[in-house]
Amino acid sequence: MISEIxxxxxxxxxxxxxxxxxxxxxIIALIFSIVLLYDLSLIVISTIFAIxxxxxxxxxxxxxxxxxxxVFLFVLxxxxxxxxxxxxxxxxxxxxxxxxxxxxxxxxxxxxAMIVLKALTAVMxxxxxxxxxxxxxTIKALEGLxxxxxxxxxxxxxxxxxxxxxxEFTRTExxxxxxxFKRRTDMYTIVxxxxxxxxxxxxxxxxxxxxxxxxxxxxxxxxIATLHEFNTRRQDWINTVVVLVFAIFLHVAAALxxxxxxxxxxxx
Amino acid sequence: MVHISDxxxxxxxxxxxxxITVAILAYALSKMKIDDVPKLSVITAxxxxxxxxxxxxxxxxxxxxxxxxxxxxxxxLAYPCIFIALTMQFFLFQHGGLxxxxxxxxxxxxxxxxSYLIFRTGTGLSIRTKVGNxxxxxxxxxxxxxxxxxxxxxxxxxxxxxxTGEQFLETAVLVVGTHIPIIAVEAIFTGVIVGFFATxxxxxxxxx
Numbered sequence: 097m098i099s100e101i102x103x104x105x106x107x108x109x110x111x112x113x114x115x116x117x118x119x120x121x122x123i124i125a126l127i128f129s130i131v132l133l134y135d136l137s138l139i140v141i142s143t144i145f146a147i148x149x150x151x152x153x154x155x156x157x158x159x160x161x162x163x164x165x166x167v168f169l170f171v172l173x174x175x176x177x178x179x180x181x182x183x184x185x186x187x188x189x190x191x192x193x194x195x196x197x198x199x200x201x202x203x204x205x206x207x208x209a210m211i212v213l214k215a216l217t218a219v220m221x222x223x224x225x226x227x228x229x230x231x232x233x234t235i236k237a238l239e240g241l242x243x244x245x246x247x248x249x250x251x252x253x254x255x256x257x258x259x260x261x262x263x264e265f266t267r268t269e270x271x272x273x274x275x276x277f278k279r280r281t282d283m284y285t286i287v288x289x290x291x292x293x294x295x296x297x298x299x300x301x302x303x304x305x306x307x308x309x310x311x312x313x314x315x316x317x318x319x320i321a322t323l324h325e326f327n328t329r330r331q332d333w334i335n336t337v338v339v340l341v342f343a344i345f346l347h348v349a350a351a352l353x354x355x356x357x358x359x360x361x362x363x364x
Numbered sequence: 365m366v367h368i369s370d371x372x373x374x375x376x377x378x379x380x381x382x383x384i385t386v387a388i389l390a391y392a393l394s395k396m397k398i399d400d401v402p403k404l405s406v407i408t409a410x411x412x413x414x415x416x417x418x419x420x421x422x423x424x425x426x427x428x429x430x431x432x433x434x435x436x437x438x439x440x441l442a443y444p445c446i447f448i449a450l451t452m453q454f455f456l457f458q459h460g461g462l463x464x465x466x467x468x469x470x471x472x473x474x475x476x477x478x479s480y481l482i483f484r485t486g487t488g489l490s491i492r493t494k495v496g497n498x499x500x501x502x503x504x505x506x507x508x509x510x511x512x513x514x515x516x517x518x519x520x521x522x523x524x525x526x527x528t529g530e531q532f533l534e535t536a537v538l539v540v541g542t543h544i545p546i547i548a549v550e551a552i553f554t555g556v557i558v559g560f561f562a563t564x565x566x567x568x569x570x571x572x
Contacts, residue, residue, distance in 0.1 A: 101456055124462065127370070127462050127463065128462075131371045131461070131463045132463075163458050164458075166457070166458060167369070170369065171369055173535075173538070174535070177535050177538060178531050178532070178534075178535070180534070200531070210371070211369075211371050213371075214370055215371050215461065218461060219370075219458045222454075222455060222458070226455060244389075245398070246444070247389075247393070247444065249401045249405075250401055250444065250445075250448050251448060251451075252405075253401060253402055253405030253406070253409075254405045254408045254409045254448050256405075256409075257405055257406050257408075257409030257410075258409045258452070258456075260409070261406075261409050261412075261413045262416070265414075265417070286549055286552050286553065286556075287552065287556055289553075290552065290553040290560075291556060293414045293417070293428075293557065294557040294560040294561065294564075296413070296414070297410050297557075297561075297568070298561075298564060298568070300407075300410055301403065301407070301565070303406065304402045304403045304405070304406035305403070308399070308402040308403070311402070317398075318401070
C-alpha cells in the first residue's frame with residue numbers, strides 16, 4: 097500500500113554525499129523559487145535543472161515516473177478546465193441548451209502548462225531532496241535544522257506507525273472480505289468502515305501507551321539518539337551555493353525578462 | 365483535490381497560509397508535552413492511513429478527510445497532527461505541494477478547531493431533550509462537527525481558488541461538487557466513531 101521514498105538511499109552519488117541539512121534547505125529554497133515563477137521559459141529551464149539533479153543523484157527515472165504519473169493525473173484536468181469556461185468571456189465554441197462553453201484563448205493553455213509543469217518540477221525535486229538518505233537520517237537532519245523538537249519527534253513516530261497501521265488495516269479488511277463484505281454505496285458500508293477505523297484507533301492507542309512505557313523504561317527523554325554524525329565539508333557548501341545561485345538567478349532573470357520569449361503568460 | 369498542489373495559488377495566499385499555520389502551531393506546541401508525542405503520532409498515523417481508504421459513492425470514489433474527527437479527538441493538538449499528516453502526504457505520496465503546506469494546513473486544520481469548539485460546547489450544553497444523555501449528545505454533535513469541518517474546508521478551498529484568478533472558477537465548482545458526498549460520509553463517520561468511543565473507550569475523547 098505504501099512504498100518507501102528512501103528506497104534508493106543506499107546508492108552513492110554527489111547528492112547522496114551532500115550534507116542532508118544543507119541539501120534539504122537548498123532544495124526547499126529552489127522549490128519555492130520555482131513555484132513563485134510566472135514565466136514559462138524559465139520554468140522549462142528549471143525543469144531541466146531538476147532533471148539534471150535527478151540524473152546526478154542516480155535515482156532511476158522509472159521510479160520517479162511512477163510517482164509522477166499520479167501527480168500528473170491530479171493536475172491534468174487543469175488542461176481541460178482552465179482553457180474553457182462557462183462565463184461569456186472568450187470565444188463561444190459550443191452551446192448545451194442555455195449553457196455556452198467558450199475558449200479562453202491560447203494564453204490560458206500556456207497558463208495551464210505553467211501550473212502543470214511547476215507542480216511536476218516541485219515533485220521531481222523531492223526525490224534528490226529526501227530520497228537520497230535514509231528517512232531516520234533525514235529526521236535527524238530536521239533536528240539539526242532546529243525544527244521544534246516535538247515536531248521532529250512526531251515525524252519520526254508517525255513515519256514508524258504509518259506502516260504498522262496500514263498493515264493492521266489490511267488485516268481488518270481481509271477479515272471483513274472473508275466474511276463477505278463488499279464496499280457499496282449504502283449506509284451499511286459507511287457504518288462498517290467507520291467502525292473498523294474506530295477499532296484501528298482503539299488498538300493503536302493502546303499500543304502507543306505500551307510503546308511509550310517501554311521507551312520510558314529504556315530511558316527515552318524526547319531526544320533522537322542515532323550514531324550518525326553530520327560533518328559539513330567544502331563540497332557541501334559548493335553544492336549549496338550552486339543550487340541557491342540558480343534559485344536566485346531564476347528570479348533575477350524573471351525580473352529582467354531575459355528569457356521571456358513567450359511573454360508573461362497567464363492572467364497575472 | 366482538497367490538498368492544493370504547488371504553483372496554483374497566488375503567492376500572497378501561500379504566504380498568509382504559512383503565517384497563520386506557524387502562529388497556530390507555535391500555540392499548539394506550547395500546550396504539548398513530550399509525553400504526548402507517541403499518542404499524537406499514532407493518531408496522526410491513523411488519520412493518515414484512514415484518509416487513504418476510498419469508498420465508492422455513486423460514480424465517484426471519495427476518501428475520508430477526517431479533520432472534524434481529529435478536532436473532536438485532540439482539540440488544539442489536532443493542528444500539529446494535521447500539519448504532520450499533510451507534510452508526510454506530500455513527501456511519501458506526492459499529494460498536495462510543498463509551498464502549499466501552510467495554506468493546506470489552514471484549510472483542513474482551522475475547520476478541525478471549529479468542529480472541536482462545536483463539539484465541546486454542544487456536549488457541555490445542559491439541554492433536557494428526549495435523547496438527552498451524554499452519548500447521544502456526543503453522537504449528534506460529533507456528526508455536526510464532522511460534516512461541518514469538511515464543508516468549511518471546501519469553502520476555504522473554493523474561496524482561495526476564486527480569489528487567485530477567475531480562471532479557477534470552474535476548478536472550484538468541480539472541487540466542491542465532487543466532495544459534497546464526503547460531507548455526508550464524514551458526518552456519519554464522526555457520529556458513529558464518537559458513539560463507538562463513548563461506549564468502548566470513553567477516555568479517548570478529548571475533554572480538556
